Amino acid sequence: MLDTLFFVVLPYLSLLLFFLVGISRYRKRPFSVTSLSSQFLENRKHFWSTVPFHYGLIGVLTIHLAGLLIPDTILAWNASHARLLFLEVTGLALGILALVGLINSIKRRLQLPRMKVVTNTSDWVLLVLLLIQIVLGILVAINHSWGSSWFAASASPWLWSLFTLSPDTAYVATMPLLVKLHIINAWIIIGYFPFTRLIHVLVVPNPYLWRKTQVVLWHRDRKTVRIKD
């Protein structure tokens, strides 16, 4: 009963919210689809929160996504023990990096008055959810190894059973508590996603990667526009 609630109803509800609210927000309030960067308010602490957090999380999510999309390739990769250890240690290190970044980010928003002003309740809820999720992820990795292998073998077929509309909770129903909490919190974050600044993930400015470089030319006389100190 609880399994159905957490591993069938919750995922579908979260996906529904993700798409409906996400699309509606993009159509109705397009200028709210942003990360609301606070870099210009403070940059030194910002560097050590945003850089480890983003590189850590993007790496960890990529490994999760690979387990979902190419599980057999992951299992084949892990057939060599050295490769398995490399993947697991990399994943764990990236998770720790994301945790360091997130803790720095929370500290920065708590300690600096001007940062506190631009942080709303929804941001705090999100930061706490992400903190719980990353801590759970690290605990799962170190207590229930080897996640990269059993994710591909057990979690991936469960997720595919959801996507193909034939949910089969048997794959996850007997997972340890930490794993279940990590999964449940993940779906909560996905459902909450479109209400938060996480929405910026969907509008990564990819064209920056291939557009032509722009040269900025200054025509004005700097002396005439200079602000007097």
Place this chain on the structure above:
Amino acid sequence: MRLLTLPLALVLLLGFSSAAHAQDVEQYFQQNCSACHSIGGGKIVGPDLKGVLERQDRQWLVDFIVDPNSKLDSGDPYAQELLAAANNVRMIKLGVDPVLANALLDYIGTKSKEAGAAAAPVEEETSFTAEQVSAGRDYFTGARSFRNGAPSCNSCHTTASIGSWGGGHLGPDLTAAMTRLGGRRALTGWLGIPGSATMSPVFRDHKLMPDEIDALVAFLEAENNSGAADAPSSTANFLGVGIIAAIALLALFGFLWKDRYTATRIPMVEKSKR
């Protein structure tokens, strides 16, 4: 004519469905029960079910099949006796409803009459070859892959000789698995239809081949007979290595972007003041 056709069709349909049902129950037993239970073939992991209805009340058995844990946890003396006889290996909750449980008991009752005297479980005396043990170890670690695409054992399990870094810790340490399950025959049966709720959906579509099972049994028997203790937990060491790798990555970021303020921003600010 038409009036006659409908009842006839119904009778045919019902007749077919009950035949199909009996076949389903037999198939269900083969796929979900036979790894641990025989009917007249002796104890495997759990008891021989021949004549089980003569040993215990039907309603008790239905309740036990539907939810073994609640019976086992209730302190029921017969359930405790069963648990002790099975080396504390609990029967898993298979998701059987009372209707199917009754049908299974009917099937077991019918089969009990057909079966001869319970044969004493025969443990083979033959010993495995060193090649089999080494092949089993390779299957365990994934160095050799299972032909039907099942994930290697070390995804979730380790043993004493595989070590704490060698295998996973999602499932139990398998060093003494053979003793826990109750011998070679039980382990072979188990690997044919892995009975744990976590393994069964994964191995349902990726069955192990007989030679693969033999190799694994050979390897696990060697582990079991080595008498070694379970591999120690790797949690603290793994976390330590992860932290070191994370610090290295942080240092790398610091190095890669060491010019982040001095190369552009500070000169620009200075320039604007000129």
